[in-house]
Amino acid sequence: MNKPDISIIIVSFNTVDLLRDCLQSLAKEAGNVNYETIIIDNGSRDGSADMVECEFPEAKLIRSDINLGFGAANNLGFAKARGEYVVLLNSDAFLKPQALEKSLAYMQADSTIGLGGARLVGAKEEWQPSARMFPSLLNEFITTSGLGDKYPKSRFFGRVDRTWADPNQAAMVDWVPGAFSIIPRRVLEEVGYFNEDFFLYYEEVELCKRIKSAGYNIWYWPDVVVTHLGGESSKTLTQFSMSDSGKQIYLWEMRSALLFYRKHYGKFSAWLWLYMKRLWFKLRTWKNSFSKQTERKNKAALFTT
Numbered sequence: 001m002n003k004p005d006i007s008i009i010i011v012s013f014n015t016v017d018l019l020r021d022c023l024q025s026l027a028k029e030a031g032n033v034n035y036e037t038i039i040i041d042n043g044s045r046d047g048s049a050d051m052v053e054c055e056f057p058e059a060k061l062i063r064s065d066i067n068l069g070f071g072a073a074n075n076l077g078f079a080k081a082r083g084e085y086v087v088l089l090n091s092d093a094f095l096k097p098q099a100l101e102k103s104l105a106y107m108q109a110d111s112t113i114g115l116g117g118a119r120l121v122g123a124k125e126e127w128q129p130s131a132r133m134f135p136s137l138l139n140e141f142i143t144t145s146g147l148g149d150k151y152p153k154s155r156f157f158g159r160v161d162r163t164w165a166d167p168n169q170a171a172m173v174d175w176v177p178g179a180f181s182i183i184p185r186r187v188l189e190e191v192g193y194f195n196e197d198f199f200l201y202y203e204e205v206e207l208c209k210r211i212k213s214a215g216y217n218i219w220y221w222p223d224v225v226v227t228h229l230g231g232e233s234s235k236t237l238t239q240f241s242m243s244d245s246g247k248q249i250y251l252w253e254m255r256s257a258l259l260f261y262r263k264h265y266g267k268f269s270a271w272l273w274l275y276m277k278r279l280w281f282k283l284r285t286w287k288n289s290f291s292k293q294t295e296r297k298n299k300a301a302l303f304t305t
Contacts, residue, residue, distance in 0.1 A: 005104060006035040006182070007081030011073040012091050013042040016051050018229070019091040023056050029095040033104055035087075036060065038077040043067040070178070071194030071203040078193050086188060088204075090179040093120075096225035103182045103224045114187045114216025115208060117176025118224040119167060128228060129161040131173040131220035134209060135202075135260060137272055144280050168222045175208035175218060180226040187216060195263075200249070202256035209264055 008026065012019050019039075026037065037059040041049035043066045052061050062076050074088060085107055087100070099118060107113055120128040133139055139160045142148045152163035165171065181204065191210045194203050208218050254277075261270035 002034065004034045004036040004083040006033055006085045006087050006100065007038060007077070007083035007185075008035055008087045008089055009038045009040070009074055009077035009081065010089050010091055011040045011042055011070060011077075012044055012048045012052075013067060014044045014046045014048065015091045016044070016046045016048040019048055020051060020055065022089070022091050022094060023052075023059070025094040026089070026100075029097055029099065031098060031101045033100045035100070036081075036083060038062065038080055040064065040068075040073040040076050042069075042073045069196070069199035069203075071198050072196040074203075075193040075196065078188060081185065083185065085182055085184055087182045088178050088180065090228065092229040093179045094227040095180075096227065099180075099224045099226055103221065106219065106221060106224075107182055107184060110217075111184075112215075112217050113184075113219055114191075114211035114214065115176070115181055115183045116219045116221060116224070117173075117182075118180040118226040119220070119222045120177060120179055120226055120228045123227065123229060127167060128177075128230070129163075130167070130176060131162050131165075131171060132175050132177075133159050133162070134174040135205065135257070136265075137269065137276065140273060140276060144276070170222060171220050172217050173220050174212070175205050176220055177228075178204035179228040179230070180224075183211075187211060187214070190214060197259055198256045200252040200256065202253075202260045206260055206263070209260075 010019070010022065023037065037056070039049075039052050039056075039059050040062045041052070041064060043064050049061060049063050052059055060080060062080065064073065064076070068076075078086060085104065087103070089095075103116055103118070106116055117130060120130045122128055142157055143160050147157045148160050148163070151157035155164045158164040162171075162173065191207075191214050195206050198206060212218060258270050258274060261273045
């Protein structure tokens with residue numbers, strides 16, 4: 001068999017219908033690109049793996065009995081990939097026309113590109129953050145304080161998600177979301193695969209950090225368009241006992257953030273990040289409590305007048 005130009009890796013976790021649509025869309029929009037598809041079923045309970053085996057026999061299927069997490073599952077795909085380039089594609093992401101062809105052309109034209117990403121849009125074509133700055137204590141403060149949302153057109157306060165920038169302009173950036181990204185295989189072999197210490201969240205951030213540290217560029221391309229629904233796998237986490245909705249997912253995100261800060265900025269920065277988070281939550285709790293007390297007093301005053 002001829003070696004494919006691209007190996008497309010899709011991690012599936014309880015998204016059988018979306019996965020089917022994703023694979024059908026891929027076949028329709030791949031154009032003239034010579035590609036292979038590798039599906040890693042991450043312990044799904046909805047028949048995703050059986051569906052792939054029955055309806056898409058040409059795809060390489062890797063079954064895992066447990067949920068390995070995003071990074072570890074993709075690493076299984078990396079090990080099986082034969083393409084010169086590897087594309088990460090979420091099961092809830094759908095290629096627009098020529099997305100694959102354009103991304104491949106960009107990579108082939110510039111050997112300094114270590115990873116490239118698409119313009120992500122929602123089901124109604126709404127813009128999604130597609131090109132971002134690396135996490136830092138300053139960026140965390142801007143995001144947590146709400147200043148980024150309040151002043152999105154400010155080059156300083158809108159820096160985290162580059163909301164100040166024209167989304168129609170290609171740009172070198174820090175990192176792009178993992179819903180769609182293309183990576184030269186040689187770069188992966190040089191910098192290493194995903195860090196499996198990150199079970200969920202920050203995996204692609206950490207990989208982009210290593211790629212940039214190795215001297216390669218990360219690019220955002222606005223004419224490579226991908227529809228991304230977002231959050232579909234996390235909606236199926238019914239096996240966890242959560243005191244509040246999404247608590248387990250939030251804890252994973254917190255853990256991954258601490259790992260990232262400790263690995264790339266040191267223990268002291270990780271401690272400062274955690275301290276800032278705790279302080280901010282205490283302030284919010286105090287504010288909410290004060291607001292409720294004020295509301296109760298105002299209601300009581302109405303009844304006594």
